[in-house]
Amino acid sequence: MTIEELIENFAFLDSWEDKYRYIIDLGEKMPSLSADKKTDEWLVKGCQSQVWLIPCKSNDIISFQGDSDAMIVKGLIAIVLLIYNNKSPSEIKAVAVDDIFAKLGLKEHLSPSRRNGLEAMIAKIRHYADIL
Amino acid sequence: MYDVDAIRKDFPILALKINGCPNTFLDSAASAQKPKVVIDKMNEMYLHEYSNVHRGSYLLSEEITSAFEEARNTVQKFLNAKSSSEIVFTRSATESINLVAASWGRKFLKSGDEVLISEAEHHANLVTWQVLRDEIGFKLNICRVNDDGSFDMEDFSRKLTPNTKLVAITGMSNVLGTIFPLQEIIPLAHAKGAKVLVDACQLAVHQSLDVQALDCDFLAFSGHKTYGPTGIGVLYGKYELLDAMPPYQCGGDMVDVVTYEHTTFDPPPARFEAGTPAIVEAIGLAEALKYMMSLGLDNITSHENELTAYTIAKLSSIDGLRQIGTAKGKGGVFSFVVDGIHPQDLAFILDKEGVAIRVGHHCAAPLVQRMGYSSVARASLGLYTTKEDIDILVRAINKAKTFF
Numbered sequence: 001m002t003i004e005e006l007i008e009n010f011a012f013l014d015s016w017e018d019k020y021r022y023i024i025d026l027g028e029k030m031p032s033l034s035a036d037k038k039t040d041e042w043l044v045k046g047c048q049s050q051v052w053l054i055p056c057k058s059n060d061i062i063s064f065q066g067d068s069d070a071m072i073v074k075g076l077i078a079i080v081l082l083i084y085n086n087k088s089p090s091e092i093k094a095v096a097v098d099d100i101f102a103k104l105g106l107k108e109h110l111s112p113s114r115r116n117g118l119e120a121m122i123a124k125i126r127h128y129a130d131i132l
Numbered sequence: 133m134y135d136v137d138a139i140r141k142d143f144p145i146l147a148l149k150i151n152g153c154p155n156t157f158l159d160s161a162a163s164a165q166k167p168k169v170v171i172d173k174m175n176e177m178y179l180h181e182y183s184n185v186h187r188g189s190y191l192l193s194e195e196i197t198s199a200f201e202e203a204r205n206t207v208q209k210f211l212n213a214k215s216s217s218e219i220v221f222t223r224s225a226t227e228s229i230n231l232v233a234a235s236w237g238r239k240f241l242k243s244g245d246e247v248l249i250s251e252a253e254h255h256a257n258l259v260t261w262q263v264l265r266d267e268i269g270f271k272l273n274i275c276r277v278n279d280d281g282s283f284d285m286e287d288f289s290r291k292l293t294p295n296t297k298l299v300a301i302t303g304m305s306n307v308l309g310t311i312f313p314l315q316e317i318i319p320l321a322h323a324k325g326a327k328v329l330v331d332a333c334q335l336a337v338h339q340s341l342d343v344q345a346l347d348c349d350f351l352a353f354s355g356h357k358t359y360g361p362t363g364i365g366v367l368y369g370k371y372e373l374l375d376a377m378p379p380y381q382c383g384g385d386m387v388d389v390v391t392y393e394h395t396t397f398d399p400p401p402a403r404f405e406a407g408t409p410a411i412v413e414a415i416g417l418a419e420a421l422k423y424m425m426s427l428g429l430d431n432i433t434s435h436e437n438e439l440t441a442y443t444i445a446k447l448s449s450i451d452g453l454r455q456i457g458t459a460k461g462k463g464g465v466f467s468f469v470v471d472g473i474h475p476q477d478l479a480f481i482l483d484k485e486g487v488a489i490r491v492g493h494h495c496a497a498p499l500v501q502r503m504g505y506s507s508v509a510r511a512s513l514g515l516y517t518t519k520e521d522i523d524i525l526v527r528a529i530n531k532a533k534t535f536f
Contacts, residue, residue, distance in 0.1 A: 016151075016484045017535075020480070020484070021535060024535060024536070048475070048476045048479070048491050048507060049474060070474035071474060071477050071536060072474075072476070072477045072481075073474075073476060073477070
């Protein structure tokens, strides 16, 4: 699925209940990280749930694996990875993630007060694009 | 007769719709909503009565200085302190505790001394002493709470030694809701020669305080939890203790005679209020305390006790919900987890239903870990909370369970 397809699918979901069920479904379908990979090295510090992010770069393309102990957060990570995975560093830097989350009607999840690690995770993705 | 529906009308924000739902505000332990009288009073001060205090020789300054000092008298009355000179205005309860550490602690604590706190302290009453311990080299002892969240008096008595110079302890846990037996703790501490600082941030919201009856040496609470504004806190200290303490910060409004060579300082409380204080916030806080006193602290307590019993029963009826902190006589703070739902996910769904709770470690991370969790959900009551709020909470939790 591409992010454009996800935005289309989301447009059919009228209620927040359906949206959240869809996000939880995305989270459940995303492979979990094995326990040995959930180390402090890959932990994105968030206040209310734990988020892990592991980058991998080959031929100037970066991909990520992510996980969280909270299921809605994990689903949101699946969306973030759909946005950022398999892109070059310059493509990563060019993504207007706020616009995409606004189209999905999920903008509140990027607000700093949410502290669910999502904003920190996006900052980390952009950081990896700089240093890898 | 405590008419909670009429009382709710005093808090305009409670009538707000949140995501199209009634505002079910169950995060008063983090910060309480403000009654209109507080908001109006503060506006009035800025619109018609504002200038700096303790400085100008003109009408507005004289008027606001007397309003500011009258606010101190109101706090004195709220705490039943012997004198208004024992009331120091600070920025927050956190600053109040830091003031005691920096001023009293640096002067009177030495290597070989002991400071005793409990497992249930907020970070403000834990980290402050850790940092000072690392500076001075005293021993920081931590007394236990039992698995149900109750205070372990035996462990406290064991860890209270002739070397204990300070017991710094909460009156009510912001995670467990446990009300600590201060009436027993304080005389035991005094018998060993220790001073006692009470973190009354949660306690001050829920029941009347009498610092003379308690005989505590210091007591801290914050304005924003007692229905007042942010940016204002209170430190109560026995006068002879305050009088023996050096300044905490230096600047204007706290000095007696200043020359280029030397400065002498004002007596308390001015000695600890360097710089322009939070004038309007102090007056707003006094208005909030007057509001609480007009309702009657005992009436607030009995309303909340009834609601606490109701909440415990309602939460107990939810399958898979575990309450953390079930001590007898606990106050209106309810931490819990629901099997199979991360507290963060729960909060997302509750928010959509207009229910505000807090999740995480609640600035008491070691305590949450000691109780066996890394993150918990917390609902907390205020004087405006109703049974209907609790019913909505329970419905929302049951709804959340259908998602996972």
